[in-house]
Amino acid sequence: MSAIENIPAQGNAVDNGLLRFLTCGSVDDGKSTLIGRLLFDTKTILADTLHAIERTSQKRGMEAVDLSLLTDGLQAEREQGITIDVAYRYFTTGTRKYIIADAPGHEQYTRNMVTAASTANLAIILIDARKGVLTQTRRHSYLAHLVNIPHVVVAVNKMDLVDYSQERFEQIKADYLAFAAKLGIDDVRFIPMSALNGDMVVERGERLAWYDGPTLLDILETAPPAHTERAEKFRFPVQYVCRPQDSANPELHDYRGFMGRVESGELAAGDAVTVLPSGLETRVKAIELYGEKLPRATSEQSVTILLEDEIDISRGDMIVKTSELPNVAKQIDAMLCWLSETPLDPRRKYVVRHTTRESKAMLAGIEYRMDINTMERQPAEKLAMNDIARVSLKLAQPLFTDPYVDSRGTGAFIVIDESSNNTVGAGMIL
Amino acid sequence: MSTTTLSKATLSHLDWLEAEAIHIMREVAGQCANPVLLFSGGKDSICMLRVAEKAFRPGRFPFPLMHIDTGHNYKEVTDFRDKRAAELGERLIVRSVEESMARGTVVLKSADESRNKHQSVTLLEAIEEFGFDACIGGARRDEEKARAKERICSFRDEFGQWDPKNQRPELWSLYNARAFKGENIRVFPISNWTEIDVWQYIEREKLELPSIYFAHTRPVVRKAGGMLPVTEITPAKPGDVVEDVLVRFRTVGDITCTAPVESAADTVAKIIEETATTTITERGATRLDDQTSEASMEQRKKEGYF
Numbered sequence: 001m002s003a004i005e006n007i008p009a010q011g012n013a014v015d016n017g018l019l020r021f022l023t024c025g026s027v028d029d030g031k032s033t034l035i036g037r038l039l040f041d042t043k044t045i046l047a048d049t050l051h052a053i054e055r056t057s058q059k060r061g062m063e064a065v066d067l068s069l070l071t072d073g074l075q076a077e078r079e080q081g082i083t084i085d086v087a088y089r090y091f092t093t094g095t096r097k098y099i100i101a102d103a104p105g106h107e108q109y110t111r112n113m114v115t116a117a118s119t120a121n122l123a124i125i126l127i128d129a130r131k132g133v134l135t136q137t138r139r140h141s142y143l144a145h146l147v148n149i150p151h152v153v154v155a156v157n158k159m160d161l162v163d164y165s166q167e168r169f170e171q172i173k174a175d176y177l178a179f180a181a182k183l184g185i186d187d188v189r190f191i192p193m194s195a196l197n198g199d200m201v202v203e204r205g206e207r208l209a210w211y212d213g214p215t216l217l218d219i220l221e222t223a224p225p226a227h228t229e230r231a232e233k234f235r236f237p238v239q240y241v242c243r244p245q246d247s248a249n250p251e252l253h254d255y256r257g258f259m260g261r262v263e264s265g266e267l268a269a270g271d272a273v274t275v276l277p278s279g280l281e282t283r284v285k286a287i288e289l290y291g292e293k294l295p296r297a298t299s300e301q302s303v304t305i306l307l308e309d310e311i312d313i314s315r316g317d318m319i320v321k322t323s324e325l326p327n328v329a330k331q332i333d334a335m336l337c338w339l340s341e342t343p344l345d346p347r348r349k350y351v352v353r354h355t356t357r358e359s360k361a362m363l364a365g366i367e368y369r370m371d372i373n374t375m376e377r378q379p380a381e382k383l384a385m386n387d388i389a390r391v392s393l394k395l396a397q398p399l400f401t402d403p404y405v406d407s408r409g410t411g412a413f414i415v416i417d418e419s420s421n422n423t424v425g426a427g428m429i430l
Numbered sequence: 431m432s433t434t435t436l437s438k439a440t441l442s443h444l445d446w447l448e449a450e451a452i453h454i455m456r457e458v459a460g461q462c463a464n465p466v467l468l469f470s471g472g473k474d475s476i477c478m479l480r481v482a483e484k485a486f487r488p489g490r491f492p493f494p495l496m497h498i499d500t501g502h503n504y505k506e507v508t509d510f511r512d513k514r515a516a517e518l519g520e521r522l523i524v525r526s527v528e529e530s531m532a533r534g535t536v537v538l539k540s541a542d543e544s545r546n547k548h549q550s551v552t553l554l555e556a557i558e559e560f561g562f563d564a565c566i567g568g569a570r571r572d573e574e575k576a577r578a579k580e581r582i583c584s585f586r587d588e589f590g591q592w593d594p595k596n597q598r599p600e601l602w603s604l605y606n607a608r609a610f611k612g613e614n615i616r617v618f619p620i621s622n623w624t625e626i627d628v629w630q631y632i633e634r635e636k637l638e639l640p641s642i643y644f645a646h647t648r649p650v651v652r653k654a655g656g657m658l659p660v661t662e663i664t665p666a667k668p669g670d671v672v673e674d675v676l677v678r679f680r681t682v683g684d685i686t687c688t689a690p691v692e693s694a695a696d697t698v699a700k701i702i703e704e705t706a707t708t709t710i711t712e713r714g715a716t717r718l719d720d721q722t723s724e725a726s727m728e729q730r731k732k733e734g735y736f
Contacts, residue, residue: 015442015443017441017443017446018441018443018446018447085579085594085595085597086579087575087578087579088571088578088579088621088622089571089578090572090622090624092443092624092626096443097443097624097627111599112599114599114601115599115600115601118601118602119601119602119603225441239453239456239457239459239460240456240459240460240486240492242486242488242489244489244490249488252488255488257488257489259456259485259486260453260456261449261452261453261456261603289484290483290484290487291487291488298441300441300446300449300450301441301445301449302448302449302450302452302453302484302485315460339599353604353606354604356457356460408602409602409603412601412602413604414599414601414602414604414606416606416608421585421606421608421609421610422598422606423598423599423600423601423606426599426601
């Protein structure tokens with residue numbers, strides 16, 4: 001592939017949009033090397049960056065260029081040789097743009113993996129071929145499943161260190177499938193690879209001839225970019241109301257545009273809609289973007305909606321199709337991941353932020369805490385950082401929800417501690 | 431305009447990036463009482479203005495524009511800045527590092543020290559003067575490795591400092607732009623854009639740019655593999671060999687730390703082709719200030735730099 005082919009598609013050329021994926025694993029699994037390999041083999045890395053890591057490799061006494069240095073981030077990380085935070089990286093193949101969320105693998109960084117997973121549509125779970133399925137692998141797989149990433153790729157890396165043994169690969173695959181079935185993970189693909197040598201990442205290499213499946217890049221290129229292939233219900237949380245009241249332009253006197261992003265589903269001009277919380281019904285007069293009328297709006301598009309009737313609507317309200325109403329909930333059951341160093345205090349009130357809406361919330365109960373190493377459910381009184389639990393929350397204001405598995409946009413929420421303004425929890429509605 | 435690809439499976443990458451950026455700007459407008467959009471006249475902030483138009487027209491922007499001027503910017507760029515703000519009919523605030531120098535809050539080590547990093551002081555002073563609770567900026571994560579870890583909605587304390595080890599978790603597209611009085615949120619709607627995305631967006635939207643982004647002949651001095659522009663602010667030193675070279679700027683900023691690259695690309699299409707085939711990163715080629723130490727951007731960000 002020459003660099004010129006890396007210009008992302010324009011006009012009539014193929015444009016398969018954008019895929020966000022997550023890499024889970026530790027430096028020991030070769031995660032940084034894998035990302036370095038993807039960037040290097042897709043010609044994303046430019047000469048000056050390469051020279052910089054060549055210099056650093058030499059300084060550290062290494063003979064070959066250490067591709068893992070490409071993902072070296074912050075000063076403290078370099079000093080401690082660990083990854084502290086999620087880093088985002090970009091590459092393009094000419095037909096598709098990619099955003100990698102590079103999440104650290106350490107146990108104490110569960111919250112980072114949940115963060116990285118929340119925007120990903122595909123997860124690459126790395127396994128060291130010498131070590132096989134570890135507790136860490138189970139943890140990563142559980143979290144990927146919890147956050148409902150639709151596509152999981154298990155990359156059995158470091159095949160060069162097990163003589164590219166097909167037997168070893170098959171054994172790991174069987175081990176993985178045995179526990180994945182228990183978690184309910186069904187869409188999993190397996191690839192043997194050596195990120196270090198570049199086998200089965202972008203190029204096939206010559207040492208894994210027994211494997212006739214796709215390379216990692218083949219899978220990335222063909223994975224559906226949308227979060228779900230199922231038909232979704234239309235959900236439009238109102239972010240902002242546009243009332244220009246421009247005295248110089250009489251056409252804008254009565255203009256009222258409801259601005260937001262389609263969280264899921266599709267809407268066309270003329271559709272019957274219901275506005276929540278008022279419950280008032282009307283029809284869509286027009287869908288606009290920057291003065292241009294659109295025949296319809298679809299998932300992830302930011303648009304402005306104009307309605308037939310004058311209805312009082314403000315930020316935090318939701319426009320839905322009258323035929324597909326969401327739940328109106330003042331109590332929610334959810335899987336909650338606690339993100340803060342300050343534990344969840346069952347006596348305190350928190351703020352739940354869901355779509356463009358906020359409500360005060362109180363813990364009604366913790367049904368169980370999930371031990372993500374043993375997959376056992378345990379009783380719990382409070383939650384500490386990185387804990388994941390099934391909880392019930394009481395809400396002061398109703399939220400318009402769908403189960404998280406049906407709609408990320410209306411199934412997800414964050415918990416904010418008003419005393420610090422920090423984001424302290426991430427929830428997925430059941 | 432090709433903004434309306436309809437099937438969800440085929441939302442083009444530019445449509446997706448634009449929709450995300452619009453969503454982020456509307457969140458700032460919805461969550462913050464007194465935001466401001468930083469507009470320098472550079473290509474990234476020019477894209478941000480188009481995103482803001484798509485986010486808020488036919489209404490006005492729910493924030494003013496602001497530029498922190500080092501006093502060492504190319505006239506073509508500051509002229510363009512003023513012209514563009516006037517065309518949009520939006521309010522433009524300009525605060526300059528020179529005012530901070532006059533106040534004594536910025537003290538240069540020497541007269542020829544770059545004023546670039548001192549923009550942080552002037553920015554914080556302007557934030558205080560106007561009581562801004564959020565600054566919307568055009569930084570991108572692909573620019574630099576410290577930026578790769580920055581949130582879209584990034585919290586800064588009273589001193590404008592970024593603490594990379596203590597960032598708010600940011601999940602899904604639920605942004606937390608809350609801040610107490612005196613604190614500040616920096617918001618980066620085009621975090622996920624790369625240099626080539628920016629150029630493709632400029633081409634698609636037919637955005638006008640300051641002329642110095644395109645190939646032009648300019649006196650330069652070649653030094654350490656790069657080129658230093660010869661200007662009133664950066665005159666040639668005795669012994670320098672001044673050459674007229676066909677160049678363009680990949681990034682425009684303070685004259686003392688922004689270098690041009692040799693190029694004959696005089697259209698956006700040619701720049702896209704060049705960008706796709708270049709072998710040097712945007713900052714590596716043109717930002718003299720980032721080469722000082724491996725961690726220099728991280729250091730400046732901790733001190734309140736954008």
